Amino acid sequence: MSDLDRHRVQQESRRVAGLGATTHYSETINRYLGIASYAAERPAEPITTARVVATATVLVAVDDTPASYTAVDHAAIEAELHGWNLRLFHVQHPSGLHQPSRDDGARLLEQLTDRVHACAPSVAVTSRLAVGSPASLLLSAARDTNLVVVGHRHGPVSAAFGRSVGDRVAAHHNGVVMVVRMPGWPAGHEFGKLPLVVGIDPARSETPAVEFALREGAARGCEVVMLHADKDATPAARTETIGGVLVHHRTVADDPVAVLLETSSKAAALVVGRRAPGGPPGSLLGWVSRAMVQRASCPVFLVG
Numbered sequence: 001m002s003d004l005d006r007h008r009v010q011q012e013s014r015r016v017a018g019l020g021a022t023t024h025y026s027e028t029i030n031r032y033l034g035i036a037s038y039a040a041e042r043p044a045e046p047i048t049t050a051r052v053v054a055t056a057t058v059l060v061a062v063d064d065t066p067a068s069y070t071a072v073d074h075a076a077i078e079a080e081l082h083g084w085n086l087r088l089f090h091v092q093h094p095s096g097l098h099q100p101s102r103d104d105g106a107r108l109l110e111q112l113t114d115r116v117h118a119c120a121p122s123v124a125v126t127s128r129l130a131v132g133s134p135a136s137l138l139l140s141a142a143r144d145t146n147l148v149v150v151g152h153r154h155g156p157v158s159a160a161f162g163r164s165v166g167d168r169v170a171a172h173h174n175g176v177v178m179v180v181r182m183p184g185w186p187a188g189h190e191f192g193k194l195p196l197v198v199g200i201d202p203a204r205s206e207t208p209a210v211e212f213a214l215r216e217g218a219a220r221g222c223e224v225v226m227l228h229a230d231k232d233a234t235p236a237a238r239t240e241t242i243g244g245v246l247v248h249h250r251t252v253a254d255d256p257v258a259v260l261l262e263t264s265s266k267a268a269a270l271v272v273g274r275r276a277p278g279g280p281p282g283s284l285l286g287w288v289s290r291a292m293v294q295r296a297s298c299p300v301f302l303v304g
Contacts, residue, residue: 028081058145076119197225
């Protein structure tokens with residue numbers, strides 16, 4: 001039985017015992033799933049969260065694709081959990097002699113704003129429409145934000161790394177980026193109870209990725225699994241509470257990419273460092289983070 005399978009057994013035991021498997025995140029996301037059709041009726045009274053930083057913002061790149069709609073859902077959930085504002089950003093490509101229709105872009109932003117308001121009326125939403133290079137404009141707009149969310153397309157179109165806007169933003173933005181990989185969205189109602197998993201290097205225990213995972217775990221009210229994988233490692237496991245967050249430390253003797261990819265099907269999200277230790281500040285993604293962006297089965301936070 002793998003470490004994450006043991007975690008799921010423990011979670012089920014706690015649920016049967018009545019020990020509160022429900023989290024802030026699971027309550028929020030299940031409300032979204034409960035009205036997945038986004039019908040006209042308004043949802044029940046939303047969960048209220050104090051606005052930690054009034055000017056904090058989640059920026060989400062949007063277009064008229066299923067991946068983008070999924071990204072908007074996750075961006076809105078993050079905004080609600082943290083009490084942040086949400087900004088929708090849509091970029092149209094110039095197309096020869098025929099300029100893109102700004103009316104089409106405006107309608108898309110209005111539709112997505114309504115989508116957010118249907119599920120999270122408490123989230124303040126703004127939007128921006130621009131024309132030009134999507135990746136360059138998004139990177140510029142992301143400079144003053146707390147979190148950037150991008151969708152990731154699946155299949156042959158996304159096979160060549162670096163060719164999608166999401167890949168470029170994930171590689172070059174210096175702040176936190178959430179790449180939404182959810183081929184099975186909308187998920188089942190148990191998804192919100194899964195842990196947050198962060199890939200770690202024991203030699204560098206206090207990393208931006210670890211610090212972010214603990215903050216995110218506290219906001220979600222979920223457990224955090226700190227996972228170290230190395231083919232030469234000695235397997236180990238221990239549990240502690242850090243800042244009110246139940247943290248499971250796991251060390252496994254295996255390839256880190258293989259372990260994290262397997263774990264991604266049993267996690268609410270992965271948290272990884274953007275670059276390998278010692279990589280130059282301007283470099284692209286490290287080999288582990290790049291594999292997660294391309295192949296993980298859950299949203300991936302890139303930090304550092």
